Amino acid sequence: MSxxxxxxxxxxxxxxxxxxxxxxxxxWLSYNPETITPPSSVNSSGxxxxxxxxATVGSIDFGVHPSWVAYLIRQHGKWVSSTVWELPAHSLIKxxxxxxxxxxxxxxxxxxxxxxxxxxxxxxxxKTVRYMNANYPAHTFSVPQMGINVPxxxxxxxxxxxxxxxxxxxxxxxxxxxxxxxxxxxVRWQCFVPCAAGYLFGNGGPMQTVGYxxxxxxxx
Amino acid sequence: MSHRRHLIIPALIWAVLAVxxxxxxVLVLHLPPGYATTTASDQTVTGxxxxxxxGDIFFAVVIFGLYFIMQFSRYPNRERVPxxxxxxxxxxxxxxxxxxxxMFAAGFGVIELEGQTSPSLVVPASALASGAANHPLIxxxxxxxxxxxxxxxxYGGFETQQLRIPVDRLIQFDVTSxxxxxxxxxxxxxxxxxxNSGVNNVGYAYVLKPTVIDVRCGELCGLWHGYMxxxxxxxxxxxxxxxxxxxxxxxxxxxxxxxxxxxxxxxTYFPQPxxx
Numbered sequence: 001m002s003x004x005x006x007x008x009x010x011x012x013x014x015x016x017x018x019x020x021x022x023x024x025x026x027x028w029l030s031y032n033p034e035t036i037t038p039p040s041s042v043n044s045s046g047x048x049x050x051x052x053x054x055a056t057v058g059s060i061d062f063g064v065h066p067s068w069v070a071y072l073i074r075q076h077g078k079w080v081s082s083t084v085w086e087l088p089a090h091s092l093i094k095x096x097x098x099x100x101x102x103x104x105x106x107x108x109x110x111x112x113x114x115x116x117x118x119x120x121x122x123x124x125x126x127k128t129v130r131y132m133n134a135n136y137p138a139h140t141f142s143v144p145q146m147g148i149n150v151p152x153x154x155x156x157x158x159x160x161x162x163x164x165x166x167x168x169x170x171x172x173x174x175x176x177x178x179x180x181x182x183x184x185x186x187v188r189w190q191c192f193v194p195c196a197a198g199y200l201f202g203n204g205g206p207m208q209t210v211g212y213x214x215x216x217x218x219x220x
Numbered sequence: 221m222s223h224r225r226h227l228i229i230p231a232l233i234w235a236v237l238a239v240x241x242x243x244x245x246v247l248v249l250h251l252p253p254g255y256a257t258t259t260a261s262d263q264t265v266t267g268x269x270x271x272x273x274x275g276d277i278f279f280a281v282v283i284f285g286l287y288f289i290m291q292f293s294r295y296p297n298r299e300r301v302p303x304x305x306x307x308x309x310x311x312x313x314x315x316x317x318x319x320x321x322x323m324f325a326a327g328f329g330v331i332e333l334e335g336q337t338s339p340s341l342v343v344p345a346s347a348l349a350s351g352a353a354n355h356p357l358i359x360x361x362x363x364x365x366x367x368x369x370x371x372x373x374x375y376g377g378f379e380t381q382q383l384r385i386p387v388d389r390l391i392q393f394d395v396t397s398x399x400x401x402x403x404x405x406x407x408x409x410x411x412x413x414x415x416n417s418g419v420n421n422v423g424y425a426y427v428l429k430p431t432v433i434d435v436r437c438g439e440l441c442g443l444w445h446g447y448m449x450x451x452x453x454x455x456x457x458x459x460x461x462x463x464x465x466x467x468x469x470x471x472x473x474x475x476x477x478x479x480x481x482x483x484x485x486x487x488t489y490f491p492q493p494x495x496x
Contacts, residue, residue, distance in 0.1 A: 203400075207365075208442055
């Protein structure tokens, strides 16, 4: 083989590699999950308050993975599939969460304790709770970088189906809590109940896909 | 002399640069992981020693190489370059220096390893009789996707998401996992321990001074592996004895009510169930 041919092969290989790398970067940069900005208001004392209304379901019933567990957020009166939420800095975030999924239980019972919220507690159907039986949570809302952990009590197993659309009686638990944001940053949040049915250790699929059981809080 | 100057000149240049590099490495540059623990100090000193040796060799090769290229590149015939071939003193010097360096590296490693003494493993049950200062403090590190939590069996077995340890006391880390393989990497402590479910991996640290402890997962464990960290506000801390005791009181009261929810302390916890 002539040296010219060898050189051509080497340069061609580098060119192909560079094109593949560029394509990967473009695809990675173009991945932009929908970001939802919940409504905010300023109270009489000047405190900026943001209202976050979210739901958790046993199966989302639409999209690419209709059987996956998921978080939903209410936007303009409709439930939207998004787990990337933009929140204002130095704000009080008031969360109302509708838990439609059934009780699963925690792998680590340490996550049954409410931490990092205002008052280190939450209300479940109007009752103030600081920690619960480790078998009751269906999911958790946890932001490790902010020290926040909120176990979300699920509906009893006997009252399935655990979705919104297929739930004739609309059975759910209503959970409320508040937490504060500080300086602008982007933090990730996740569920600590290994609730991905059919995956080893229950932590695959929706547990590792942004838009279902994980997401980001963009504090701006 | 005209030939010897081709050795003396680059040697002088090398000597100056080598001294500058050595001073930087010892006095100025921070080599990881620092001096917070005896383990970390040993690692830092080892890094300094081999950085000095490696850096000096690198400069010698580069300086002598560049000098000879610049000086003798005008010679069209290699045979005219003085001392270019079959120079016995140069060859002997090169071989001797290489031999000395290799022997030094081997000796250094043997001496360092001989100096390591492994503390006796303390199983929590035998240490529960007292949390006395002469016992190592046992901290169980529980890894799960994707957060580290820490359990203190000698103080009721409460669990916390923030690592707190005292200085001037031997710490025994019992590392395990609830699911996949993780790695407990406490940077300032100079320790890295794999976390496997069903396995108790033990490591030790003796902290010399109060310090922040950045904890990271060092074993790819899923989507949020890169975020499985305790840094910034969530970072661990090595505290003075008084501060640690104060924190213990706070933690026992804050986390104590939840202890009834926690399983009985065990050296390992196998993930249950395996699938949902």
